[in-house]
Amino acid sequence: MQKAALSVDDTVEIAVEEGRIIITPVKAVEYSLENLLAGITPENIHEKVDFGARTGKELI
Structure with a gap:
């Protein structure tokens, strides 16, 4: 995998x-x-x- 510059969990396209x-x-x-x-x-x-009224935990 090193020669292909890939690591575990990398996203790949397969064709x-x-x-x-x-x-x-x-x-x-x-x-x-x-x-x-x-x-x-x-x-x-x-x-x-409009997402409605605040619930009290939003950032202002």
Whole structure:
């Protein structure tokens, strides 16, 4: 597994090509808050969502 740069519990994609099993590591996409916020536009922003009254344990 070291030669394949894999560890136990890594996420992989498995495919069969020409009778061969191909195992490819799936790399997690990392997002930054700055990039996510930059993608908000007046066209894709949603309305405020009301989740009801506080139950007393929410952060303010």
